[in-house]
Amino acid sequence: MPLLHVEDLSKNFVIHALGRTIPAFQGVSFTLEAGSLLLIRGPNGAGKSSLLRCLYRTYLPERGQALFAAADGTIDLASAADVDIALLRRTEIGHVTQFLRPRPRVTALDLVAEPLLVAGHSLAEAREAAADWLGSLGLKAAIWQAYPSTFSGGEQQKINLARAMIAPRRLLLLDEPTSALDPDARAALCSRIKTLKAAGVAMIGVFHHPEDIAGLIDVEFHVA
Amino acid sequence: MSLASLAHPRQDFSYGFLDAFAKRELRRRMLKAIAIPGFQVPYASRELPIARGWGTGGLQVTLSIVSPTDTLKVIDQGADDSVNAANLRRFIARMTSVATTTDTLAATVIQSRHRVPEERLREGQVLVLQVPDPEPLRQVQPDSSRAREMHADADYAQMWLTLYEQLVRFGRFMQGASYPVLVHGRYLMSPSPIPRWDTPALHQAAHLTLLSAGREKRLYAVPPYTDVRPIEFEDVFFQVENMAGRICMLTGARNKFMDELPVAEGGSQFRLSDTGYAAKLLRRARGDAATLGATYFDDEGHFYQPGVIRAE
Amino acid sequence: MNIEPVTPQPQPHQRRLLPPRLVRQAPLLELRGLSKRYGRIVAVQGVNLELYPGETVGIVGESGSGKSTVLRMLNLEEATDTGTYHLAVPGFTGQNLFALDRFHQRQLRIQQIGIVYQQPHMGLRMQATSGGNVAERLIMAGERRFATLRRAASDALASSEFPADRIDDPPAVLSGGMQQRVQLAKAIALRPALLLLDEPTTGLDVSIQALVLDTLLRLRRERQITTLIVSHDLGVIRTLADRVLVMRHGAVVECGLTDQILDDPQHPYTQQLVSARL
Numbered sequence: 001m002p003l004l005h006v007e008d009l010s011k012n013f014v015i016h017a018l019g020r021t022i023p024a025f026q027g028v029s030f031t032l033e034a035g036s037l038l039l040i041r042g043p044n045g046a047g048k049s050s051l052l053r054c055l056y057r058t059y060l061p062e063r064g065q066a067l068f069a070a071a072d073g074t075i076d077l078a079s080a081a082d083v084d085i086a087l088l089r090r091t092e093i094g095h096v097t098q099f100l101r102p103r104p105r106v107t108a109l110d111l112v113a114e115p116l117l118v119a120g121h122s123l124a125e126a127r128e129a130a131a132d133w134l135g136s137l138g139l140k141a142a143i144w145q146a147y148p149s150t151f152s153g154g155e156q157q158k159i160n161l162a163r164a165m166i167a168p169r170r171l172l173l174l175d176e177p178t179s180a181l182d183p184d185a186r187a188a189l190c191s192r193i194k195t196l197k198a199a200g201v202a203m204i205g206v207f208h209h210p211e212d213i214a215g216l217i218d219v220e221f222h223v224a
Numbered sequence: 225m226s227l228a229s230l231a232h233p234r235q236d237f238s239y240g241f242l243d244a245f246a247k248r249e250l251r252r253r254m255l256k257a258i259a260i261p262g263f264q265v266p267y268a269s270r271e272l273p274i275a276r277g278w279g280t281g282g283l284q285v286t287l288s289i290v291s292p293t294d295t296l297k298v299i300d301q302g303a304d305d306s307v308n309a310a311n312l313r314r315f316i317a318r319m320t321s322v323a324t325t326t327d328t329l330a331a332t333v334i335q336s337r338h339r340v341p342e343e344r345l346r347e348g349q350v351l352v353l354q355v356p357d358p359e360p361l362r363q364v365q366p367d368s369s370r371a372r373e374m375h376a377d378a379d380y381a382q383m384w385l386t387l388y389e390q391l392v393r394f395g396r397f398m399q400g401a402s403y404p405v406l407v408h409g410r411y412l413m414s415p416s417p418i419p420r421w422d423t424p425a426l427h428q429a430a431h432l433t434l435l436s437a438g439r440e441k442r443l444y445a446v447p448p449y450t451d452v453r454p455i456e457f458e459d460v461f462f463q464v465e466n467m468a469g470r471i472c473m474l475t476g477a478r479n480k481f482m483d484e485l486p487v488a489e490g491g492s493q494f495r496l497s498d499t500g501y502a503a504k505l506l507r508r509a510r511g512d513a514a515t516l517g518a519t520y521f522d523d524e525g526h527f528y529q530p531g532v533i534r535a536e
Numbered sequence: 537m538n539i540e541p542v543t544p545q546p547q548p549h550q551r552r553l554l555p556p557r558l559v560r561q562a563p564l565l566e567l568r569g570l571s572k573r574y575g576r577i578v579a580v581q582g583v584n585l586e587l588y589p590g591e592t593v594g595i596v597g598e599s600g601s602g603k604s605t606v607l608r609m610l611n612l613e614e615a616t617d618t619g620t621y622h623l624a625v626p627g628f629t630g631q632n633l634f635a636l637d638r639f640h641q642r643q644l645r646i647q648q649i650g651i652v653y654q655q656p657h658m659g660l661r662m663q664a665t666s667g668g669n670v671a672e673r674l675i676m677a678g679e680r681r682f683a684t685l686r687r688a689a690s691d692a693l694a695s696s697e698f699p700a701d702r703i704d705d706p707p708a709v710l711s712g713g714m715q716q717r718v719q720l721a722k723a724i725a726l727r728p729a730l731l732l733l734d735e736p737t738t739g740l741d742v743s744i745q746a747l748v749l750d751t752l753l754r755l756r757r758e759r760q761i762t763t764l765i766v767s768h769d770l771g772v773i774r775t776l777a778d779r780v781l782v783m784r785h786g787a788v789v790e791c792g793l794t795d796q797i798l799d800d801p802q803h804p805y806t807q808q809l810v811s812a813r814l
Contacts, residue, residue, distance in 0.1 A: 016804035017811075057793055059800040072558050081556040082793050083588050086778045088558065103753075103775060104746035117757055377639050381676040385661075388675070389668050391682060392704050457682040 003202045004032040009064035011054050024050040025223050036218035037203045046223045048206040052173045056095045057085045094169040096177045100156040102148040108159050109144040115167040133162035136188045153180040174205035178212045186212050240287040241319040246270050250288040257445035262407025264358050264442040280438030282354035286335045295323045297331035302339040302497035326500040329517045340422035342480050342498040343517035345431035353416040355437035360404040360414040380412050405452045421464045421481045424532045425520045426452040461534040470494040475505040479525035564589045564762045570619035579605045580786045590760040594777030602786035603766045607734050611651050612641045625729045646676045650723025654735035656715035662708040666718045673725045692725040697751050713744035733765040749775050782806045
């Protein structure tokens with residue numbers, strides 16, 4: 001049984017105000033095993049990010065199914081109840097977006113530590129793990145206690161990555177995680193991905209420059 | 225046989241001034257009040273030849289319960305000889321041919337404004353207290369229909385909030401007279417503006433207490449041997465007024481409730497508030513016969529039932 | 537009089553979702569068929585809602601959409617026309633809470649429901665001390681030890697990040713943000729099963745709003761308290777809520793995960809509401 005089996009997944013956006021339907025992607029099918037990384041390729045606007053968001057249910061798929069072998073049984077991500085998806089997001093599925101949504105008055109370190117706190121870890125443990133992630137991605141320790149709303153794009157991206165990947169997940173959805181990273185951070189990320197893969201974490205990624213993670217890709221999938 | 229011989233002889237007024245219907249209504253209300261200790265029973269307060277607010281509530285109750293075999297004592301703030309007490313006593317005596325006294329022990333019915341006598345009341349005696357405002361929740365809930373809902377739900381949290389606020393702001397409970405009490409563990413009751421000193425006397429008392437507010441048209445009762453607990457915290461207790469060190473200038477009595485009399489050169493002198501008790505002490509000091517009853521507080525200031533007033 | 541009912545518009549593109557499978561707990565709160573009208577005005581019609589233990593659900597909609605009315609009814613402040621309301625809490629499981637008498641509704645509210653209003657004076661005694669406002673909740677539940685009241689009040693105020701040295705100040709002299717913290721402390725003092733938030737940060741300065749939101753997030757994380765929040769501020773909803781209901785004319789037009797509702801709204805009204813954001 002694969003970790004994820006996507007069958008005929010489709011998404012269109014219906015814009016009622018314009019009376020128009022904007023297609024995103026149609027009839028996507030693929031299979032993903034635990035511990036492997038699937039690269040989604042395709043031209044700009046082909047719906048690569050939309051596909052990731054449909055799997056995370058930020059977008060509601062219109063047709064098809066995405067059977068996910070959750071720890072407690074297989075479930076269709078496309079039609080599972082909202083509360084089930086919310087549970088999976090807390091425990092099994094992570095989403096690395098391109099943009100950080102910093103909250104005022106929350107430090108960089110605490111923002112990264114938060115998912116571990118939600119999972120029930122102590123503050124000290126969570127902060128230690130957060131410091132480890134930020135350190136390995138090369139964020140200057142001097143700004144860990146600062147508020148990230150004023151940070152540069154690269155710095156925010158590092159926080160975003162660390163926050164999304166810090167808690168143990170079985171499936172990670174990576175939406176252009178390397179776009180704003182410097183070469184050192186990119187290398188650090190690759191080594192993290194390698195470690196996670198070895199631990200059995202499956203990943204689906206959209207990369208602007210797939211060469212960033214050359215050697216880690218197991219499968220490729222093209223959207224038209 | 226003539227028609228006149230079958231009829232009652234003509235009277236200028238009913239026995240006890242009130243007509244029979246009024247007295248019957250009042251007695252029914254009193255029975256209900258006794259059956260539900262602390263619960264305020266509404267009644268139709270009648271017009272009397274004194275103004276509302278001058279003891280009409282107590283007067284109506286007294287007129288409804290006395291008979292020619294009773295002995296009546298009327299006090300106002302402990303005094304038998306104040307104008308108000310003297311007027312009420314004379315009126316009731318004229319209307320009912322009841323005997324009158326100033327001796328607590330001799331009285332069967334005691335109508336009082338703002339005091340409980342120092343000498344312990346016994347079974348069979350009735351204490352009638354005049355009440356200006358029967359609603360203990362008035363200060364926290366001005367809307368009386370809401371207040372009645374709160375009584376129905378035993379929703380008295382705001383009273384303890386008031387105590388909390390007083391402790392936080394002043395370090396002690398600030399309520400003086402009419403200190404709210406919980407009767408029979410159920411209804412919150414205002415004991416009329418008796419001093420805190422007199423509040424414990426209502427707890428598990430041998431006598432019947434009837435409280436009546438003529439202007440507000442409410443009466444309520446504490447039957448004999450009923451729990452009457454002042455509101456307090458489990459770790460901060462209700463306390464009576466501190467009478468230690470106050471010595472009656474006339475009788476030398478101590479640890480009784482005293483009236484304070486300012487003196488010209490500053491400072492104060494003290495005099496027993498209960499004039500009937502003071503008179504007996506004076507008679508005895510002169511060597512005349514006087515029977516003194518046991519008092520609620522002994523000369524050392526200890527209340528006769530241990531544990532009712534809790535020490536810090 | 538013939539009253540035209542407002543029917544929700546059909547949602548042709550919205551996919552039907554399956555019942556929960558991974559979440560095995562029963563819902564903490566189940567509301568079915570809630571309706572209320574004031575004369576000819578339909579305030580709420582046919583609202584259904586489930587809250588699962590520990591989750592935070594938001595209700596959004598413009599003024600007059602009925603969202604605050606739903607909250608007030610869940611707090612048993614107002615009678616409903618129709619509907620059933622269940623809370624899975626000790627002593628009340630299986631009972632329709634709308635049908636309880638006033639006494640038991642009050643008992644339930646004291647023990648199991650905390651509420652924070654937009655207007656502090658609706659939830660607080662403005663002249664009593666802040667500590668007293670919180671302590672009153674415990675007094676209602678039967679606590680009669682002054683020292684315990686004092687400690688519990690200062691603990692609850694501390695966990696809503698209220699400054700310890702102001703515990704004896706009345707809310708009347710506090711700032712808006714501080715007043716909301718007192719309300720929050722009062723709401724959580726007895727560790728209720730359900731927390732209701734009615735526009736808790738509306739009317740506060742943006743920076744104060746951020747601080748209050750942060751406190752709410754921390755409390756949710758630490759106590760896993762099931763929360764229903766009503767707000768017209770989509771930023772607040774995005775920060776706090778796991779799921780969202782969109783209300784219009786007293787009816788729920790759409791519900792879903794918060795990011796799905798905000799990023800991929802299905803219903804024409806929701807699309808309009810989301811795009812009206814500044």
